[in-house]
Amino acid sequence: MIALSRLLADRRRDAFGWAIGTIAGVAAVVGLWPSVEGNQDIEQIVEDLPPSLRALLGSQADIPLSSAPGYLQARLFSTLLPILLIVYAISLGARAIGAAEEDGTLQLPMTGPITRRRIALERIAGSTVLLVAVGAVGWATAAGLGALVGLPDVGAARMALATLAVAGLALLHLAIAAAVGAATGRRGPAVTTASAVAVGGFVLHGLAASAEALRPARALSPWWWLLDRNLLVQDPTFLALGLPPILATIALLLGLATFERRDLRFP
Amino acid sequence: MPSAIVTRGLTKRFGDVTAVDDLDLDVAPGQVFGFLGPNGAGKTTTIRLLLDILRPTAGTVEVLGSSPRDTAVRARIGFLPAELGLDPRHTATDTITYLGALRGGFEPGDVQHLLERFDLDPTRRIGELSTGNRRKVGVVQAFVGRPELLILDEPTAGLDPLLQHELLGLIRERVAAGATVVLSSHILPEVERIADRIGILRRGRLVAHGTVEEMRASARQRIDLHLGAPADPAPFRDLPGVIGVDVEGAVLTVTVEGSVDAVVKAAAQLEVHRLISHDADLENVFLELYR
Numbered sequence: 001m002i003a004l005s006r007l008l009a010d011r012r013r014d015a016f017g018w019a020i021g022t023i024a025g026v027a028a029v030v031g032l033w034p035s036v037e038g039n040q041d042i043e044q045i046v047e048d049l050p051p052s053l054r055a056l057l058g059s060q061a062d063i064p065l066s067s068a069p070g071y072l073q074a075r076l077f078s079t080l081l082p083i084l085l086i087v088y089a090i091s092l093g094a095r096a097i098g099a100a101e102e103d104g105t106l107q108l109p110m111t112g113p114i115t116r117r118r119i120a121l122e123r124i125a126g127s128t129v130l131l132v133a134v135g136a137v138g139w140a141t142a143a144g145l146g147a148l149v150g151l152p153d154v155g156a157a158r159m160a161l162a163t164l165a166v167a168g169l170a171l172l173h174l175a176i177a178a179a180v181g182a183a184t185g186r187r188g189p190a191v192t193t194a195s196a197v198a199v200g201g202f203v204l205h206g207l208a209a210s211a212e213a214l215r216p217a218r219a220l221s222p223w224w225w226l227l228d229r230n231l232l233v234q235d236p237t238f239l240a241l242g243l244p245p246i247l248a249t250i251a252l253l254l255g256l257a258t259f260e261r262r263d264l265r266f267p
Numbered sequence: 268m269p270s271a272i273v274t275r276g277l278t279k280r281f282g283d284v285t286a287v288d289d290l291d292l293d294v295a296p297g298q299v300f301g302f303l304g305p306n307g308a309g310k311t312t313t314i315r316l317l318l319d320i321l322r323p324t325a326g327t328v329e330v331l332g333s334s335p336r337d338t339a340v341r342a343r344i345g346f347l348p349a350e351l352g353l354d355p356r357h358t359a360t361d362t363i364t365y366l367g368a369l370r371g372g373f374e375p376g377d378v379q380h381l382l383e384r385f386d387l388d389p390t391r392r393i394g395e396l397s398t399g400n401r402r403k404v405g406v407v408q409a410f411v412g413r414p415e416l417l418i419l420d421e422p423t424a425g426l427d428p429l430l431q432h433e434l435l436g437l438i439r440e441r442v443a444a445g446a447t448v449v450l451s452s453h454i455l456p457e458v459e460r461i462a463d464r465i466g467i468l469r470r471g472r473l474v475a476h477g478t479v480e481e482m483r484a485s486a487r488q489r490i491d492l493h494l495g496a497p498a499d500p501a502p503f504r505d506l507p508g509v510i511g512v513d514v515e516g517a518v519l520t521v522t523v524e525g526s527v528d529a530v531v532k533a534a535a536q537l538e539v540h541r542l543i544s545h546d547a548d549l550e551n552v553f554l555e556l557y558r
Binding site: 002003006010103104105106107108109110111112113114115261262263264266267 | 315318319320321322338339341342344346348350351352353354356365366368369370371408
């Protein structure tokens, strides 16, 4: 596990920065809860929003936004946390192989007695550990601060479930970036492809909620998989928890298969 | 004893470009093999094929009796790339320790000895080091662990003459202890000083190979004779080995193939202020032969 621990050591400052950012973001959302509690004006604002925006907020018809589960879902688990974790995941995924090959830092390790598969798996595993750690910091902040401000109807276990679903979605994007990086040896295509999946899925989810004709296409959006249910109060689905890790594994296997066969492109 | 490196029909194409073309190479154990050729001749591509960074389009590569894909084989190779690609945030110690750990560890005393020999401060970050000092880190990581096979791509590039001398000394020591060395360069004198055999690559093909003595015998040199007064070039044209004479004012430029003995003796008859011999530039010395 030498390559894995090296990656963790190299990225620890970076991860620390992301953790601080996540704590600040989550604290801002949870800390505002007392001013939102029972506020009917917010309810009205959400009512007036077009269906696409309501969908992008993860809004559910029967869960009011002025309730704790509705508020946290809209502000934290369908917007802030997924955006933070997906951006971090794409940066981790692109650097796992693509960027490190492009800048040449992988050359000496890879000419040593370690297989391509091993070094790639260790670096992707290390990146996953960092992503999960930042997600866990987000969860711990929400759960801790939630208990402090007295969030009703949302326990730490439910928040853990919602965080897990968000982390799964982010992991899918990490895997796509890592797989494209492994297949091409370049950072640019890795970031572009994973970002296109993130933004494309987000837009598709919004459009599908507003146009009846597009409704079936929402099944293709990872954001719909995440936001179709409010996991803070509703039961988890296979789409929310099971599908993203499976697709992430498939993406990685395809990326690794190419990585093992192709020429490496060092400067 | 089997060869340390054997390639047969080794070919590497990138699209329409053939970087290495039908290369047959044998490097005997305990030998220093010098790869010469201008930039773009295919030296680095060949080295990358020997290390499984690139995969052959055709042909075979065998290193230390096995495929370079075999990690057990790569554990026995020390590699100094032309472009080091070191992480600028790491210190020399971080870098060497990490690469050493991937190889299964090494003697700390061995690293210390090399650091001292190359006068390298191991606590400074790579990003703060000069080009020469970064090359030293590359040299140390390649030699640490006393690998059986050293593959050195442009090893002296960026090192000052003293350190070049130190490195060539280190290579000699390792060879005396049984190591095999493949090094690439575009500087002929450097390779002449150290290599047992030389292979010249041009456009991916091995255009000449042999011992240093064999190559030297067929090498060209250009000698500039700065004379006291303009001289008649005619007597020089007929001397053995001379293939060209140019005159520019009082400077007589003689191009010689093989021994320069006759030219020097003829020049002794004239008033010679300066004598400059150009044999360093590979393009001038060798490649004309194979154009």
